[in-house]
Amino acid sequence: MNCLQNLPRSCNSIMSSRKFKFQSASHTCFVKLAMNHREKRLMNATAFRQICLMQATPSSTSGVSTEDTKESEEKSDIYSTNMTEAMGAVLTYRHELGMNYNFITPDLIVGSCLQTPADVDKLRSIGVKTIYCLQENSDLEYFSVDIEAICEYASTFDDIEHLRAEIRDFDAFDLRLRLPYVVSKLHKAVNRNGGITYIHCTAGLGRAPGTALAYMFWVQDYKLNDALTLLLSKRSCFPKMDAIKSATVDILTGLKRKPVTLTWKGAECSSVEISGLDIGWGQRIPLKYNESQGSWTLHRDLPEGRYEYKYIVDGEWVTNKHELLTPVDDKGNINNYLQVSDDDPESLSAALWERLLSDDFDLTTDERQVVKQFLDDCPDAE
Numbered sequence: 001m002n003c004l005q006n007l008p009r010s011c012n013s014i015m016s017s018r019k020f021k022f023q024s025a026s027h028t029c030f031v032k033l034a035m036n037h038r039e040k041r042l043m044n045a046t047a048f049r050q051i052c053l054m055q056a057t058p059s060s061t062s063g064v065s066t067e068d069t070k071e072s073e074e075k076s077d078i079y080s081t082n083m084t085e086a087m088g089a090v091l092t093y094r095h096e097l098g099m100n101y102n103f104i105t106p107d108l109i110v111g112s113c114l115q116t117p118a119d120v121d122k123l124r125s126i127g128v129k130t131i132y133c134l135q136e137n138s139d140l141e142y143f144s145v146d147i148e149a150i151c152e153y154a155s156t157f158d159d160i161e162h163l164r165a166e167i168r169d170f171d172a173f174d175l176r177l178r179l180p181y182v183v184s185k186l187h188k189a190v191n192r193n194g195g196i197t198y199i200h201c202t203a204g205l206g207r208a209p210g211t212a213l214a215y216m217f218w219v220q221d222y223k224l225n226d227a228l229t230l231l232l233s234k235r236s237c238f239p240k241m242d243a244i245k246s247a248t249v250d251i252l253t254g255l256k257r258k259p260v261t262l263t264w265k266g267a268e269c270s271s272v273e274i275s276g277l278d279i280g281w282g283q284r285i286p287l288k289y290n291e292s293q294g295s296w297t298l299h300r301d302l303p304e305g306r307y308e309y310k311y312i313v314d315g316e317w318v319t320n321k322h323e324l325l326t327p328v329d330d331k332g333n334i335n336n337y338l339q340v341s342d343d344d345p346e347s348l349s350a351a352l353w354e355r356l357l358s359d360d361f362d363l364t365t366d367e368r369q370v371v372k373q374f375l376d377d378c379p380d381a382e
Helices: 037-042 045-055 067-085 118-125 137-142 145-153 172-192 205-220 222-233 241-253 349-354 365-377
Strands: 101-105 110-113 128-133 159-164 194-200 257-265 272-274 278-284 288-290 295-302 305-313 315-319 337-342
Touching: 037 337, 067 145, 067 278, 101 222, 101 257, 101 315, 110 205, 128 172, 128 315, 159 172, 172 205, 172 241, 172 278, 172 295, 194 205, 194 288, 205 222, 205 365, 222 241, 241 305, 241 349, 241 365, 257 305, 257 337, 295 305, 295 315
Parallel strands: 110 194, 128 159, 128 194
Antiparallel strands: 101 110, 257 295, 272 278, 272 305, 288 295, 305 315, 305 337
């Protein structure tokens, strides 16, 4: 059985594409300590931890200048605005207020990112055995989080493990592709460490709850809607259900792809691009101009599923009236969309996609066994 984790990371995060103003900050990193790993092991663990904590910036606002606080607030404002636009829901994250989280089940927590090594102590104090970070490096850099410091500090304890598995922020398609690998790694960590697991992204509102939901569905045998109801009763968040459903089909049928061609007719424009589709709204793909036909085309192989997209013609975002259109949402937005599906209506994937549309979608006993075997067999990535 093939694992889906070996996926190209061809696009940077949406933060990078939107050219956020990253401020270069000098943070003392624990790998800069003038000692090798053998010397660290020989060093008194308590003393080393004290050094780690002293070199870390406090997660609370105490001791932080008014200027630093204002900068953090401005970054939170920008992040919240972009998150709301990208996720299609009003979401807010205040990084300057420190780590926040909620117990979803007695052994599963969803929350925001750790900010300093001291946050490791906070999680250890409530029984957390596995910390699972889903952020990309650019996410961490934006809020000046020293991930190496956090990892180094966590490694000094034998009762907690810090793991990472990157998922691109605000990108439902990347979430879909990465979920099988991410949940496999999580599943093995929980089996290895037991206790309470802390899953986080930046705000704990998209990637982390989505991963927790898939874990509850695939591993803990919840029905998907039951898991969602429980999750939302514990934490206000916005997991991408379509990504979880699509990832489920990917595991059961393989990542089947079909060729798709999109066309913009018109010789009077100088450039045509597409955003959305399988690359997320923070990226663009240029279309190629066919002079003999007077049209712009994009050829792409897409996994089965539903995709929304929009054209950018000479810098202006527009829809193509000759292609399928979504209904206008409550903000007046409208996009093009396409549905990629198996041509054979009797195929396994076609039947699965039809079941996915039901409000009470669930897996059969045999399908659950296939999913769990996949998660067990999927090799860990570095």
